[in-house]
Amino acid sequence: MPKRKAAIAVGGVAALGAAALLLPNANASQDKDQASSAAGTAKTLKAKDASDLSAQVRKILGDAFAGSYYDNAKQQLVVNVVSGDDNVVVQAKKAGAVVREVANSTAELKAAARTLKAKATIPGTSWAVDPRTDKVLVTADRTVTGAQWNRLRSTVRGLGSGMATVKRSSGTFKTLLSGGDAIFSQVQGGNVRCSLGFNVTASDGSPAFLTAGHCGVAAKDWSDSQTGQPLATVDQATFPGAGDFSLVKYNDPATQAPSEVNTGNGQTVQINQAADATVGESVFRMGSTTGLHDGQVTGLDATVNFQSETDPNGVDTVTGLIQTDVCAEAGDSGGSLFTQDGSAVGLTSGGSGDCTNGGETFFQPVTAALQATGATLGNAGNAGNGAGDQAGAGAGDQSGAGAGDQSGAGDQSGAGGQAGAGDQSGAGAGDQAGAGDQSGAGAGDQSGAGDQAGAGDVSGDGSGAGDQAGAGDASGAGHAAGGGAGTAGHGATSLTGTR
Structure with a gap:
């Protein structure tokens, strides 16, 4: 055949x-993950393992979890936390994550994205949560002008201070x-x-x-x-x-x-x-x-x-x-x-x-x-x-x-x-x-x-x-x-x- x-x-x-x-x-092998034996010390890990750790920590934190990202320079997972039980925060740190307190919860960020969908679904726009800034990052390409641009800015402002940012893209x-x-x-x-x-x-x-x-x-x-x-x-x-x-x-x-x-x-x-x-x-x-x-x-x-x-x-x-x-x-x-x-x-x-x-x-x-x-x-x-x-x-x-x-x-x-x-x-x-x-x-x-x-x-x-x-x-x-x-x-x- x-x-x-x-x-x-x-x-x-x-x-x-x-x-x-x-x-x-x-095709080179990667070094194994390194973790300090000291309780609460952040693990050094590969990016592919950061997703698994994030899922683990999300279960620990529950509603206090507000996103995560990989610090490429330090090879650590950073987890965002809104006010929550100090005990679960300690557990998250023991699991190997770097924990930082932020203002916007996952529920609030999702609600902001739903508002954008309902009010600003405009050709040439995009949005995604940026866990590094704890905000929704909205991008508008060069075709978004006039009334559409005003509509997008008005929608973002309506989300409230500190919830979203807008940036321009020079392309389409x-x-x-x-x-x-x-x-x-x-x-x-x-x-x-x-x-x-x-x-x-x-x-x-x-x-x-x-x-x-x-x-x-x-x-x-x-x-x-x-x-x-x-x-x-x-x-x-x-x-x-x-x-x-x-x-x-x-x-x-x-x-x-x-x-x-x-x-x-x-x-x-x-x-x-x-x-x-x-x-x-x-x-x-x-x-x-x-x-x-x-x-x-x-x-x-x-x-x-x-x-x-x-x-x-x-x-x-x-x-x-x-x-x-x-x-x-x-x-x-x-x-x-x-x-x-x-x-x-x-x-x-x-x-x-x-x-x-x-x-x-x-x-x-x-x-x-x-x-x-x-x-x-x-x-x-x-x-x-x-x-x-x-x-x-x-x-x-x-x-x-x-x-x-x-x-x-x-x-x-x-x-x-x-x-x-x-x-x-x-x-x-x-x-x-x-x-x-x-x-x-x-x-x-x-x-x-x-x-x-x-x-x-x-x-x-x-x-x-x-x-x-x-x-x-x-x-x-x-x-x-x-x-x-x-x-x-x-x-x-x-x-x-x-x-």
Whole structure:
């Protein structure tokens, strides 16, 4: 029987900064957690273990728990606490967390997010709880102007002092689907290009992979070349709604789908497990347009309001996403977000910036995608590798319930009853060559001129000219002109091998 070996080969040339951080230690073992024997002394731990400790401490603290984040420099978990029983605070410290007192409770932050959903679901906005500031961080892209900007500021002010901050993004929130190379689908009007995320095994045992939901909504059949025959077919796709993920099954059941990320230059990172993201942890993103880049997780359970591609007056709301400061560009959609030790964390959804000027990028949590699709990481030969852990990892944390510091469980009801779902419609973003306009000819300037303030209400309309419509022609030679620098699409494909 013919076989095709499918590797996650995305991006070609890796960003040197990220590669220098990642590759020398890609398969290196980590030091074991170190904890002082003294009662109440904070543990030194890896980011992937911080989520487990946070869940443990959340149970101890109960209603006094107000979120947590990972202090990357000190390698410690910091837990926010509102007034509560001194005894449980002592227990939290003994468990190994750094405990700090804050003003806003989880319930208050969730209520604020619900108010934002009800009054400020505006295309080009997003919000997520930032446990480091104990506030809801609201972001508005450069398209939010005039009456919409005033409405957003008024809503934030109505939440009360110290509850939320607003900042400007000079780019435009958009899904990052593009025309070009990597994984392709031919649709009416041209080609769709995305990036493969992680190889998995579907619940029926067949080989498959995860990518972005807006890619799966845009096209059903996918290939490893622009004009090649389809090699995989979309089985499930969620976008918009409670996430942005697709399960795509390989057409050949004998396909070998290794659980690894190809980071370029012959280097790979073995993916061993799925893990929940933790605010403050360092992560790496691989995508077919821009290659390897790194950054930090800045928020969890984020709600993003994309301009609808199908309705000029509509909004595509996606909930439950991971917010980061990692850059991404058109064509990187669906690409893998992972950690140095080989944990699969996210799938690239969309964002406001590029890899010249930076910006926010949002990711679908892998744990939630695995749980929703019933898939497990790896190929059939490795299906027993922690299937229970991977399919359900963080089920309580990553679904609508929110992982303690993840506001939005309560504020994200709806969308067909899916956990954490908001009101969500359409596919893609209004100013980007995506689901609705997939000719592969995307062009345009990203000249963004908005203010960018880190805190407080921001004055000015932040308006800017042009849009970032994605990657260029079907050969992947696109550009993002916002910083005056071009970013070429790389010729490596996402599905490689021989029959």
